[in-house]
Amino acid sequence: MxxxxxxxxxxxxxxxxxxxxxTVSRVINKExxxxxxxxxxxQTSIRKLGYVPSIAAQRMxxxxxxxxxxxxxxxxxxxxxxxxxxxxxxxxxxxxxxxTCAEHGYxxxxxxxxxxxDHIERELLGAIAALQPDGxxxxxxxxxxxxxxxxxxxxxxxxxxxxxxxxxxxxxxxxDDERAARLATExxxxxxxxxxxxxxxxxxxxxxxxxxxxxxxxxAAAGLATDGLLAHGDFGYASGTVAxxxxxxxxxRPTAIIASNDQMALATLEFAREEGISVPSDLSLISFDDxxxxxxxxxxxxxxxxxxxxxxxxxxxLIIAERAGTAEAVETPIVVPATVVxxxxxVPPQPDRR
Amino acid sequence: MxxxxxxxxxxxxxxxxxxxxxTVSRVINKExxxxxxxxxxxQTSIRKLGYVPSIAAQRMxxxxxxxxxxxxxxxxxxxxxxxxxxxxxxxxxxxxxxxTCAEHGYxxxxxxxxxxxDHIERELLGAIAALQPDGxxxxxxxxxxxxxxxxxxxxxxxxxxxxxxxxxxxxxxxxDDERAARLATExxxxxxxxxxxxxxxxxxxxxxxxxxxxxxxxxAAAGLATDGLLAHGDFGYASGTVAxxxxxxxxxRPTAIIASNDQMALATLEFAREEGISVPSDLSLISFDDxxxxxxxxxxxxxxxxxxxxxxxxxxxLIIAERAGTAEAVETPIVVPATVVxxxxxVPPQPDRR
DNA sequence: CTGAAAGCGCTAACAG
DNA sequence: CTGTTAGCGCTTTCAG
Numbered sequence: 001m002x003x004x005x006x007x008x009x010x011x012x013x014x015x016x017x018x019x020x021x022x023t024v025s026r027v028i029n030k031e032x033x034x035x036x037x038x039x040x041x042x043q044t045s046i047r048k049l050g051y052v053p054s055i056a057a058q059r060m061x062x063x064x065x066x067x068x069x070x071x072x073x074x075x076x077x078x079x080x081x082x083x084x085x086x087x088x089x090x091x092x093x094x095x096x097x098x099x100t101c102a103e104h105g106y107x108x109x110x111x112x113x114x115x116x117x118d119h120i121e122r123e124l125l126g127a128i129a130a131l132q133p134d135g136x137x138x139x140x141x142x143x144x145x146x147x148x149x150x151x152x153x154x155x156x157x158x159x160x161x162x163x164x165x166x167x168x169x170x171x172x173x174x175x176d177d178e179r180a181a182r183l184a185t186e187x188x189x190x191x192x193x194x195x196x197x198x199x200x201x202x203x204x205x206x207x208x209x210x211x212x213x214x215x216x217x218x219x220a221a222a223g224l225a226t227d228g229l230l231a232h233g234d235f236g237y238a239s240g241t242v243a244x245x246x247x248x249x250x251x252x253r254p255t256a257i258i259a260s261n262d263q264m265a266l267a268t269l270e271f272a273r274e275e276g277i278s279v280p281s282d283l284s285l286i287s288f289d290d291x292x293x294x295x296x297x298x299x300x301x302x303x304x305x306x307x308x309x310x311x312x313x314x315x316x317x318l319i320i321a322e323r324a325g326t327a328e329a330v331e332t333p334i335v336v337p338a339t340v341v342x343x344x345x346x347v348p349p350q351p352d353r354r
Numbered sequence: 355m356x357x358x359x360x361x362x363x364x365x366x367x368x369x370x371x372x373x374x375x376x377t378v379s380r381v382i383n384k385e386x387x388x389x390x391x392x393x394x395x396x397q398t399s400i401r402k403l404g405y406v407p408s409i410a411a412q413r414m415x416x417x418x419x420x421x422x423x424x425x426x427x428x429x430x431x432x433x434x435x436x437x438x439x440x441x442x443x444x445x446x447x448x449x450x451x452x453x454t455c456a457e458h459g460y461x462x463x464x465x466x467x468x469x470x471x472d473h474i475e476r477e478l479l480g481a482i483a484a485l486q487p488d489g490x491x492x493x494x495x496x497x498x499x500x501x502x503x504x505x506x507x508x509x510x511x512x513x514x515x516x517x518x519x520x521x522x523x524x525x526x527x528x529x530d531d532e533r534a535a536r537l538a539t540e541x542x543x544x545x546x547x548x549x550x551x552x553x554x555x556x557x558x559x560x561x562x563x564x565x566x567x568x569x570x571x572x573x574a575a576a577g578l579a580t581d582g583l584l585a586h587g588d589f590g591y592a593s594g595t596v597a598x599x600x601x602x603x604x605x606x607r608p609t610a611i612i613a614s615n616d617q618m619a620l621a622t623l624e625f626a627r628e629e630g631i632s633v634p635s636d637l638s639l640i641s642f643d644d645x646x647x648x649x650x651x652x653x654x655x656x657x658x659x660x661x662x663x664x665x666x667x668x669x670x671x672l673i674i675a676e677r678a679g680t681a682e683a684v685e686t687p688i689v690v691p692a693t694v695v696x697x698x699x700x701v702p703p704q705p706d707r708r
Numbered sequence: 709c710t711g712a713a714a715g716c717g718c719t720a721a722c723a724g
Numbered sequence: 725c726t727g728t729t730a731g732c733g734c735t736t737t738c739a740g
Contacts, residue, residue: 007483009733020711025735033709050476052483054733056419059410060716061735066484081449081663086440086646094444094464095435107463107485110448112456122404129361129406130420131461266650292440293650296620309435363717374727379719387725411717414732 008049017045028053029063059132064323066106068316069133070097071124071142074112085237085263086293089139089308096309097137100316106134108316113142115204121147128155135159135319137312138170141204158322160315163207165333171318172333173311177207180304180338181214181258184286187302187340188256189222192348193284195229197247197254199264202234211260211288229254233264240267248277255349256284262291265301269345284346299344311336362403371399382407383417409461413486418677420460422670423487424451425478425496428466439591439617440647443662450663451491454670460488462670467496469558475501482509489513489673491666492524495558512676514669517561519687525672526687527665531561534658534692535568535612538640541656541694542610543576546702547638549583551601551608553618556588565614565642583608587618594621602631609703610638616645619655623699638700653698665690 010028014021019042026034027042045051059065070093080087090110098108109131113123120142127133128151136159142148143161152159153169160171181198188196198215201208212230219226228250231243240263247254248271259265265287269279277283280299287294290303314336321328364382368375373396380388381396399405413419424447434441444464452462463485467477474496481487482505490513496502497515503523506513513524520526535552542550552569555562566584573580582604585597594617601608602625613619619641623633631637634653641648641657648655668690675682 007733011733021734022711022736023709026710029735035709038710050479052480054413054486055484056410056413056486057716057733058735059408060414060718060733062716063735065410078449078453081442081445084442084644084646084649086442086650088435088438088440088442088445090448091435091442091444095432098464098466099432102466109461109463110452112452125404126406130409132408132410290438292438293647295438296440296647296650298652361717364719365717375718376720376727377725380726383719389725392726408717411732412719414717414734415719416732417719 007054008051010051010053012049013042013045013051016049017042064134065132067131067133068097068101068106068108068135068137068319069111069127069131070108070137070139070312071111071113071148072139073141074114077112086291087262087289088291092308093137093139093312096312096314097316100313101320104316104320106316106320109133115141117145117147120145121151124148124151128157133157134323135316137162137315137319139163140207143172144206158319160318162311162315163205165210167332171315171330173315174333174335175306175308175311175338176335177210177338178214178217180288180306180340181211182218183214183338183340184258184288184302184304185215185218186222187342188258188284188286188346189218189224191256191284191346193254193256194224194349195252195254195256196224197229197231197257198226199231199233199240199243199247199257199259199268201260201264205235208260215258228252233260235261235263237263237267240264241271244268244271248272248275248283254283256286256346258286258288260288262287262289262294262303265289265294265303266297269297269301280345280347281350284349286340286346290341295343302343302346303341305339305341307336307338361408362405364405364407366403367396367399367405370403371396418488419486421485421487422451422455422460422462422489422491422673423465423481423485424462424491424493424666425465425467425502426493427495428468431466440645441616441643442645446662447491447493447666450666450668451670454667455674458670458674460670460674463487469495471499471501474499475505478502478505482511487511488677489670491516491669491673493517494561497526498560512673514672516665516669517559519564521686525669525684527669528687528689529660529662529665529692530689531564531692532568532571534642534660534694535565536572537568537692537694538612538642538656538658539569539572540576541696542612542638542640542700543572543578545610545638545700547608547610548578548703549606549608549610550578551583551585551611552580553585553587553594553597553601553611553613553622555614555618559589562614569612582606587614589615589617591617591621594618595625598622598625602626602629602637608637610640610700612640612642614642616641616643616648616657619643619648619657620651623651623655634699634701635704638703640694640700644695649697651699656697656700657695659693659695661690661692 140163143164164172233239287303290305294301494517497518518526587593644657644659
């Protein structure tokens with residue numbers, strides 16, 4: 001490969017291969033109706049000259065931008081980065097999304113948007129105009145935002161909605177939060193727990209409701225009551241403490257608690273320690289996130305593993321397939337199931353020693 | 355702001371404002387020699403139409419791409435994401451870099467490159483040709499890679515080298531690893547420690563050497579010996595265990611250890627626990643990274659805080675300033691100092707109870 | 709199956 | 725200070 005300081009364009013390749021611009025373009029884009037022998041000739045020149053198409057120029061010509069936007073909530077994402085609480089949602093998205101993009105010659109750009117609906121339209125419109133992405137990946141709590149969805153539909157941009165089960169435009173992908181909550185609850189029931197508390201997430205996340213539903217249905221299926229066993233949180237540490245206090249301060253306190261995310265689980269763990277409630281012997285605990293930290297607590301927490309990387313990868317694949325016209329018919333919503341990883345924080349309930 | 359489904363281009367703005375294309379272009383790019391009244395008129399139209407320049411088209415016109423590439427080592431980055439060990443290097447880079455980019459209308463794209471030099475040239479050339487970034491941020495262990503640097507210089511692309519103190523092309527930015535190691539060592543010396551062990555990082559990271567140097571110089575300044583107190587690691591957990599065993603198994607075992615990164619610190623902590631060596635009463639421990647996890651261990655670890663976000667932000671600013679021609683003369687290397695955060699893992703040495 | 713022409717949205721260089 | 729003229733590198737027509 002010659003080391004060229006100057007940019008090598010499609011022209012140089014065409015000249016080198018002795019064909020027209022157009023033929024080169026066809027080869028690059030794997031279009032049909034080119035003789036194999038031409039393809040070979042062109043590709044040899046491409047390799048020889050070290051040619052790589054300019055994304056900007058491709059975009060200008062009216063084709064793909066080869067860019068996929070991953071939309072995340074600005075406030076929460078930045079707060080997560082700044083607090084350094086170990087939430088690796090963005091990393092997992094990049095792991096699944098960026099690598100899958102790379103496989104297809106696409107790039108992923110992370111974009112942060114305000115929840116505040118006033119800004120969101122302007123911001124998204126700006127990002128679309130500036131980048132003209134081929135696809136967009138929506139994440140909670142924006143996955144069902146009608147403003148965003150309408151905008152994307154209007155602009156004919158493929159998109160995926162992660163954490164959504166609603167039919168409609170765009171690919172809905174879910175980790176089946178309800179089922180995940182059910183699995184976690186069943187795990188505790190199997191261990192012999194009957195009073196299983198649940199700390200919910202905030203209402204602006206649809207998945208908060210699903211998780212509660214899963215817990216409820218598992219409890220109901222086992223003939224267990226849920227009265228006084230639900231506490232509300234907002235995914236923040238402080239709210240977890242409040243919820244833990246409410247749950248553990250009650251007369252018939254639960255022998256196990258499921259928290260809707262890691263921070264609330266950590267808060268519960270800490271509150272229990274302060275109160276002299278030993279985990280796991282006095283209280284079993286499950287986190288709904290398997291973020292790095294929950295493996296390093298004492299005890300390490302049993303947790304629900306959200307396959308974020310896998311979902312992101314799938315989302316990218318669907319978007320690219322749709323644009324390529326190779327989209328298979330997919331069942332909506334696409335389910336990439338969460339799993340439970342059992343660690344040391346869940347054991348059978350001990351005889352009450354209070 | 356009108357909700358236009360069709361793209362609004364510079365033409366529409368020009369027509370709406372009753373000026374030429376060029377005038378609009380000048381306003382967008384804040385070029386001089388435009389009457390304030392024209393500027394006002396054009397900007398009104400821009401707002402009214404909700405116009406946002408297309409990056410692709412800007413790039414085609416021969417101007418900025420408004421893209422900055424953040425180059426990270428592929429293997430290590432992916433390993434970090436997959437292992438979910440809580441390293442938030444990429445997140446912190448995004449926090450500092452992406453937000454600073456956004457302030458200036460730029461975007462940051464994370465790009466992974468192979469260390470293997472055979473691929474690196476091809477990959478980087480490809481990324482440059484495809485994206486035509488305005489700037490590149492190099493991170494260890496690539497910050498002083500001559501292949502990359504030459505390539506960037508040839509292509510006249512601004513770049514910053516994070517974790518480098520070497521003069522030369524591109525902005526060198528350092529968190530002053532030597533000073534950081536010195537600070538950590540001094541903290542231990544002040545507590546009364548005399549036998550302070552050090553676990554180094556791998557040699558392909560230049561900073562590994564600096565950290566050792568800082569430890570050595572602080573020890574020397576205090577008149578303390580370092581014989582038998584240095585163990586080599588490779589930033590991996592397993593290597594930390596080996597190093598801890600070497601250090602703690604010796605006859606005159608250290609009363610304190612500084613590990614060159616968090617995984618090796620965690621390994622040391624675990625090894626100590628297994629050996630019945632209590633941290634901090636029998637052994638003080640400092641990690642060289644303040645990743646999320648070290649706050650959640652027992653005890654939480656005293657650590658050196660790498661201001662990765664701040665450095666990334668500075669790198670972006672320098673690159674943008676250089677391209678804008680507003681670059682101030684900067685002292686090279688630019689130092690963004692690390693600090694030490696004291697937690698529960700460091701206390702004065704206890705009388706030997708063995 | 710291949711080529712030639714036109715234009716994507718923008719900026720650089722030049723005139724006025 | 726402003727407008728006009730050429731492209732940038734590529735893809736889409738549409739002819740051969």
